[in-house]
Amino acid sequence: MLPRRDCWKFIVPELPEVETVARSLYPHIHGCVFASAELLRAQSLHPLSFSLDLLKDKKIIDVTRRGKLLILNLDARENSDVSMLIFHLRMTGRLFTASANREQGKHTRCKFNLLKESGEPLQLFFDDARTFGQILASNPARLQDWEFWRELGPEPLTLQPEELAPRLKGKRALKTALLDQKVIAGIGNIYADESLFMAGLLPDRPADSLKDSEVEKLLKAVQHILNLSISQCGSSIRDYRDADGNAGSFQNSFSVYGKGGQNCPKCGNILQKTRLGGRATVFCPVCQK
DNA sequence: TCCTCCCTGTTC
């Protein structure tokens, strides 16, 4: 267990955390039907979203993920119907259920009233302190109007090295390329730093200077780190630790993220901290080339 | 392609 003052740092939802949320949410809400939705902050609804009123009577048939987006798949009767409810958690978005008549919190942005198959009510909360998160009710055809969705890069866990190499062409700093959701989906600041450290590649290496063997090494590192984090339920997500005991413990496995000035776990030299593309970046100047 | 802004909780 981390000291309390450190916990808040490690709750940014990237791919493994969103995957963890999707998996932990599924058993709670699968088969549930929307009774109503209470949007408490209008700006938390994406401009391209259908009205949340259209969710009424829609059944949740699956909970999936695309990049960092969490998706509730709904049983739509027609193609023009709402068939997806998408959440972009961004920095501080939290999605969790409450069976009792839980009061909305200070940061609750939307409350969904669901009915279980048994007829029992269930509440689904979308809380978001920093209000960067967004909700989008849509369907596959309508999603094509959303540039971010249309241009979202491939999923890293199923990507092949020969598919990644051309995507890095013309890109400058390697880390900036990894963070670019058009290049590859789902990687944020934590997993970019961790993957580059594992692959032994400097964050500011020109992305298109990588040899084939280095691209392969990079992708292997990305996949290893993401899979390892998923197996540990991601890095700690406060709301889910209590809800179903999914503690999320990957923050204990960080090699470099948040460790600038400390010793490199491989060679013992001091880890450097810089800023790259406006993001805090930590790397080992000896191990990474 | 790079930088700034959005936003709030927490720390220094």
Place this chain on the structure above:
DNA sequence: GAACAGGGAGGA
């Protein structure tokens, strides 16, 4: 009370 955390939009 300033600095910092950061994903993505938008402007330079």
